[in-house]
Amino acid sequence: MTDEGDVDSRGAPVIRTRRLTKEFPRVRALDDLDLTVGSGVTGLVGANGAGKSTMIKILLGLLPPTSGEAEVLGHDVRTEGAAIRARVGYMPEHDCLPGDVNASEFVVHMGRMSGLPHAVARERAADVLRHVGLAEERYREMGGYSTGMKQRAKLAQALVHDPDLVLLDEPTNGLDPTSREDMLDLVRRIGTDFGIAVLVTSHLLGELERVSDHVIVLDAGRLLRSSATSEFTETTGTLLVEVLGSATERDLLGNALAGRGLRCHPVAGAVEVLPPPDGLHEGSDVRDLVRDTVIDLDLGLVRIQEGRHRIQDVFAPPEEAMQP
Structure with missing residues (x-):
């Protein structure tokens, strides 16, 4: 349109x-x-x-x-x-x-x-x-x-x-x-x-x-x-989390976050954390939970930033959710 x-x-x-x-x-x-x-x-x-x-x-x-x-x-x-x-x-x-x-x-x-x-x-x-x-x-x-x-x-x-x-x-x-x-x-x-x-x-x-x-x-x-x-390119309400290492470390973090009740998807070299359901872990609580999970896993945190849409998302199929 x-x-x-x-x-x-x-x-x-x-x-x-x-x-x-x-x-x-x-x-x-x-x-x-x-x-x-x-x-x-x-x-x-x-x-x-x-x-x-x-x-x-x-x-x-x-x-x-x-x-x-x-x-x-x-x-x-x-x-x-x-x-x-x-x-x-x-x-x-x-x-x-x-x-x-x-x-x-x-x-x-x-x-x-x-x-x-x-x-x-x-x-x-x-x-x-x-x-x-x-x-x-x-x-x-x-x-x-x-x-x-x-x-x-x-x-x-x-x-x-x-x-x-x-x-x-x-x-x-x-x-x-x-x-x-x-x-x-x-x-x-x-x-x-x-x-x-x-x-x-x-x-x-x-x-x-x-x-x-x-x-x-x-x-x-x-x-x-x-x-x-x-x-x-407007904001999505999600968080993008990147840690040092390869896809192995990324998936380790994503699965750990999923085990703590967050919905996650792999996105290139990062983990996309979707907004929690029913107001669970709202606002800074989500960032704190991500930070604490990274520390518990002894991973190096590169960035936590607000997710934004990209033009290529128009073409891209949805990623499969990470499993706890």
Whole structure:
């Protein structure tokens, strides 16, 4: 379902679809998709094959839908593709840069393709290359760029014509941890400092929690959920307890807590302690009981913290409860 109230609070929608469907000979990539995207940074998440890239191509007017409607910045994707592409920046997922051209020439060319006069395109290219961190490397041929530099060049060309909306398809694809952090910071700045609406796709759910104001979850071409990011990550009422050691120590603690009347589940390297039934062990009593149990077992306590939902919980099956 869509959360119209949250989108309305972020201004007029920049993207709206109604029963959007795309069928290929052997698969339905999008299935009766109704969604609304507002300003700020919106994350589009789903496993590979969920329909993310197909939707972006339809929004750009590059791929006709089988049925349904879609509008981008008030333009119909079926009949006004050129008008959409004039106002939208697009960063594709795959490497598509000419290796024998330097970044400055490439970004200027893309600015000219978007309708900018030559002098304006050169000025804008210099600005965006500086913003993405390629000012000193702008005259190097892109064939010699690292993966992170190529991603920055692709981002620069998406921004050169000062768009109202940018579509970023897996912008951290192939990046090492440091480059990924830098790219996420750039994505966030586009939505906050530059005031450009952003739709960013990723299959790495934690990334979208960090940079997005709103998250849309697709599953096999269907809308699974559309909510403010804060609603995905709100507190659960549970406690996460982590101790030193391996899964053996984790399970030892969980089973001991279950033996003392607490409901527990293993969660990655921690034990999730659910709220006690009927008010038993309320509030700080639960924390005290956990602490005392850790001490009794002679385990090293790493953390006790309030549990929060994660985007990936939308997809995850429930863990089996620990047994006393």
